[in-house]
Amino acid sequence: MTFVQIIDCKTSRVEDLNRLMDQWVERTRGKRTATHSIVGTDRSDASHVVEIVEFPSYEVAMRNSQLPETDRIFREMVALCDEMPTFTDLDVVRDEALYKAAARRLLEMIATEPELALLDEVLAEGYHDHDPTNAQDAIGMDAVRREVAMWREGFDFAFTVEDQIAEGDRVCTRWTWKGTHTGDFMGLQPTGIEVSMTGTLIHRFREDGKIVEGWWQYDLLGLMGRIGAVEA
Numbered sequence: 569m570t571f572v573q574i575i576d577c578k579t580s581r582v583e584d585l586n587r588l589m590d591q592w593v594e595r596t597r598g599k600r601t602a603t604h605s606i607v608g609t610d611r612s613d614a615s616h617v618v619e620i621v622e623f624p625s626y627e628v629a630m631r632n633s634q635l636p637e638t639d640r641i642f643r644e645m646v647a648l649c650d651e652m653p654t655f656t657d658l659d660v661v662r663d664e665a666l667y668k669a670a671a672r673r674l675l676e677m678i679a680t681e682p683e684l685a686l687l688d689e690v691l692a693e694g695y696h697d698h699d700p701t702n703a704q705d706a707i708g709m710d711a712v713r714r715e716v717a718m719w720r721e722g723f724d725f726a727f728t729v730e731d732q733i734a735e736g737d738r739v740c741t742r743w744t745w746k747g748t749h750t751g752d753f754m755g756l757q758p759t760g761i762e763v764s765m766t767g768t769l770i771h772r773f774r775e776d777g778k779i780v781e782g783w784w785q786y787d788l789l790g791l792m793g794r795i796g797a798v799e800a
Contacts, residue, residue: 569664570622570623570624570625570659570660570666570777571611571622571623571624571625571626571629571657571658571660571662572621572622572623572657572658572660573616573620573621573623573655573656573657573658574619574620574658574752575618575619575620575653575654575655575656576616576617576618576652576653576654576655576656577616577617577618577622577645577649577650577651577653577654578615578616578617578650579615579617579648579649579650580615580650580661581648582609582614582615582617583612584648585606585607585617585645585648585649588641588645588648589605589607589619591608592637592638592641593642594713595637595640595641596632596635596637596638599635599637600632600635601623601628601629601631601632602621602622602623602629602632603620603622603623603624604621604622605619605620605621605622606620607619607620608620609794615650622660626657626659632770633682639793654752657734661775662736662737662775663777664734664735664736664739664779665734667734667737667739667771667773667777668732668734668739668741669737670690670771670773670777670778670779671732671739671741671769671771671779672732672741673690674687674690674691674771674779675727675741675760675769676728677689677690678716678719678727678799679725679726679727680726684713684716684717685713687709687712687713690778690779691709691712691778692774692778692779692780693708693709694707694708694780695707695708695709695712695779695780695781695782696780696781696782697711697712697715697781697782697784698781698782698783698784699715699784700784700785701784701786701788702715711768719753721749721751721752721753722749722750722752722753722754722756722758722765723748723749723750723751723753724744724747724748724750725745725746725747725748726743726746726747727743727744727745728743728744728746729741729743729745730742730743730744730766737772737773737774738770738771738772738773739770739771739773740768740769740770741768741769741770741771742766742767742768743766743767743768743769744764744765744766745764745765745766745767745786746762746763746764747762747763747764748760748761748762748763749761749762749763749795753795754792754797756792756795756796756797758793759796761794761795761796763791763794763795764793765786765787765790765791766786767784767785767786767787768784769782769783769784769785770782770783770787
């Protein structure tokens, strides 16, 4: 679960504090585990400074705090502040930007990840996949892996994400799929034909950022027509 730490302090030496933050980044280069940080000043009180630092998890943040460079920077930070800084530790329960990144990552993994077992990095156990071209929904990791394997056996393909919209626990992704028919697909022997199609995929996420449900929309009939399986 993503972890965020909020550092709240009062100082009349904001520029010195900014330089100290730059030194922290430089001194911990290659060792620092923070993925993102923001520093802001209060519009109604310029001496009130808030830093928001994001980490992949609480455990990773604790490793960062144990760096000797972090300890030295903290002592220098206290010296610049008018009073002792306060720290608020937050487990992130919803982050729409992370949801969008996970949706993109899933499409990338479907196309290129050699170890399909790793799909559980983004999919929850019991994931429910709705595909109107299938007689039955794929439910659970084994069913999803079989579905992905079927497409991989038939095509060498990749996705391009065209648009994404996130709201609440849902992400809608509009994608373009391009592939070459290199193997057996639904009983049709390989033709070597290059094909493409567009579609949308809506994902529902749970609080820990894993995907629990997905709804696909794409033109399978048109694809089958282009590789000669049905009349175009």
